Amino acid sequence: MERFKRASVMGIATAAVLAGSVGVAMAVVDPSPPTPPASEPVTARPALTARATVGSIGAWQQFRVYGTAEHLAPGTKVTLQQKQGKQWVSLPASMHTTHRSTYRMRVYLGLKGQNKLRMVGGGTTSEHVTVVVH
Template sequence: MIVSKRNRLRLAAVATLSTLALGLAGTALAAGPTATDPSPAGPSVTAPPVTPQPTTPQAATQATITAKPSVTTVQAWELFRVTGTTTGLKAGSTVTLQQKQDGAWVTLPASVPTTSSGAYSLGVKLGITGLNELRIVSGDAASPVFTVTVH
């Protein structure tokens, strides 16, 4: 294929503009000679330095959850509250109560969103009598285990 000098310059300009557009979008490109370049050294393109992307607060710090029951002993199906705070979670994240049953953590139908400051207050009623091991979870984060005895 024969390419005129005029078309070669147009192709070189398009290649240079494409390289610049990609470079400005944060992609570092190695500029070298191409078949359409008018000069043996290739286009003179300097890509901006690639800057690291900022990490999200959740990725930078480990999320934590605290949990404190309002009582340590209740009657079956008696309402009590679990309150606490979270750090490293987005405001409005849902926290959920889990109960250890037969050695496995079971998610209970008790959850609430956190406030803008990361606080929460959750109303709970338990029916399994005896010592109940509980925790609050959100994503991969979990509070320390706490216990409530149900009579």
């Protein structure tokens, strides 16, 4: 009886080992489609947004230009530019973005009429914002 027990245990153990080997062999030979080669990671382009708190204001009255700096490091310097004729001229108004990559700048304009403003920094420019000064 002892011999029969030992033989059956050995048979079960052998069957388990063989079944495990077959399972591993099946996993190794699994015909799954090949993975495509890893492409280079796509880096997002930096972008600035700009908005003004007003659309029309009196000369030398304060308003704010605010926005976000997307895909730029916090602390990036942004500068206000004004379109004068056909050129964009940097005004003496700049600041660094916050730790959340936002900015909020106080602005005073004395040039009467329609003023187009934009923000530049980090190698990118925002869309222009129009503020009428009267």
